[in-house]
Amino acid sequence: MNFKRIFSLFLLAFSLSGIAFSASAQHEEAAHGEAEHKEEKKGINVSEVIFGHISDSHEWHLFSLEGEHGHPTHVSMPLPVIVYHPEKGLSFFSSAKFGHFHPHEKNGKMIQVTDSYEGYHLELGMKEKLIADDGASIIDFSITKNVLSMLLGVVILLMLMTSAAKKYKTAGALKAPSGFQNALEAIIIFIRDEVAKPNLGYKAIKFMPLLLTIFFFIWINNLLGLLPGGANFTGNIAVTACLAIISFIVMMVNANGHFWSHLLNPPNVPFLVKILLVIIEVLSLFIKPVALMIRLFANIMAGHIVILSVISMIFIFGALSKVAGISFIPVSLAFSVFMFMLELLVAAIQAFIFANLTAVFIGQAIEEGHGHDDGQHYEVSENEIIA
Numbered sequence: 386m387n388f389k390r391i392f393s394l395f396l397l398a399f400s401l402s403g404i405a406f407s408a409s410a411q412h413e414e415a416a417h418g419e420a421e422h423k424e425e426k427k428g429i430n431v432s433e434v435i436f437g438h439i440s441d442s443h444e445w446h447l448f449s450l451e452g453e454h455g456h457p458t459h460v461s462m463p464l465p466v467i468v469y470h471p472e473k474g475l476s477f478f479s480s481a482k483f484g485h486f487h488p489h490e491k492n493g494k495m496i497q498v499t500d501s502y503e504g505y506h507l508e509l510g511m512k513e514k515l516i517a518d519d520g521a522s523i524i525d526f527s528i529t530k531n532v533l534s535m536l537l538g539v540v541i542l543l544m545l546m547t548s549a550a551k552k553y554k555t556a557g558a559l560k561a562p563s564g565f566q567n568a569l570e571a572i573i574i575f576i577r578d579e580v581a582k583p584n585l586g587y588k589a590i591k592f593m594p595l596l597l598t599i600f601f602f603i604w605i606n607n608l609l610g611l612l613p614g615g616a617n618f619t620g621n622i623a624v625t626a627c628l629a630i631i632s633f634i635v636m637m638v639n640a641n642g643h644f645w646s647h648l649l650n651p652p653n654v655p656f657l658v659k660i661l662l663v664i665i666e667v668l669s670l671f672i673k674p675v676a677l678m679i680r681l682f683a684n685i686m687a688g689h690i691v692i693l694s695v696i697s698m699i700f701i702f703g704a705l706s707k708v709a710g711i712s713f714i715p716v717s718l719a720f721s722v723f724m725f726m727l728e729l730l731v732a733a734i735q736a737f738i739f740a741n742l743t744a745v746f747i748g749q750a751i752e753e754g755h756g757h758d759d760g761q762h763y764e765v766s767e768n769e770i771i772a
Contacts (some may be wrong), residue, residue: 435693439617439686441531442513443480447614464533467526468505468515476503480527483507531624534616538606545569545601576600580741584748592747595635599628600740607685607732611725619735620686622678629674632743636673640750673746677739684735688728695720 445462463481470476483499486509491498497509504518515525528536549566562570581589581596606618618624646652648670651662699717703710 435690435697438693439620439689440512441529441616441621443483443507443515443527443529445530445533445614445616464530465528466505466515467528469524469526470504470517470521471523472521473504476505478503480507530616531618531621534606534609534618535624538602538609538618541605541609542598542601572600573597576740580737580744584741584744585751586748588751592635592744596740596744599632599743600736603628603681603739604733604736607736608729610685610689611728611732617686617689619681620689622682625678625682628681628739629678632677632746633674635743636747636750639747641753643753644750673742677742680742681735681739684731688724688731692721692724692728695724 443466444464447460447462463479466476466478466480466482468476482502483506486497486499486507488495489498490496491508499507501518505523506516506518508514508516515523515527517523545565549569552562552566561567576596577589577593580600581593585592603619609615610617610619648666649663651659651666654662695717699710699714702713
């Protein structure tokens, strides 16, 4: 399957998902006081737009249209809600059943909540959360926007790799690659020669599947997040934390005796200094995955916020003056295009950095002592020699 077919399938998936969208207008406030309050808040809420885009949700908002009487019509794709209640068991229904968010007072604070359905409702605070009406502790297995984006990224990744593997299987590894296979091979060789081998030595071939999976998984999802209406998947700290934990576990599982001996018993240093060094080294051990987690999360989220902020400035100036808003459109669009092109580069760079740092940390854990110093000899397999 070539790249054109993959791209066509991607567009088809979004087209089919659009069939299931829910398009509806916001509720009209009947009370006179609410109408006055709404009039005071006329205009765009920049923070709501930005954080609504970068946060996860139980529906995939596509776009908004101007409806009747100035009320916007939100076009969104409802997603399946899967929740486990300790008494009711497992429930499955569409997020469209919740309807729209509306103001609600809770513990003296005004929050946004949805209507209740089957004993559950959504609350919108710093993040959208599924809550049981009876206050029970529930487990949310829902297919949220980020989860769906991740599954889409996994499908694309599998299609890319299996299509290239099929060509190698059909034509053989000795035949020169062509088309998309050629571009894919160039990237794989780059990761092997510039990331794996310098940091992992003759054991590079062992960790190549991990490094390639991390690189392509992050890169593809970074690019998906830049599409109009795309999800901020890699800009979610829970996602980057999971990726960092995977790298940390691989590092710990493969760490050798030389690594642990130098970590817990640094040689040739006084006892008091040794205690201090052990504390520092143990702390640095856990700082490594934290650095991986924060670096990817902060860079991707910051890029989304900057682009959305620049675009929102058109509406901010437009609220002050129509002339100012129209005049700022070329500036905003030019800077947005520049930032978008920069984010395309950042998408690849951040994937490379995450894979490279993972290789660095694993390389530190598997680094062996000098054999000629301690009389030890290390056996090298045939595959490791080829690598």
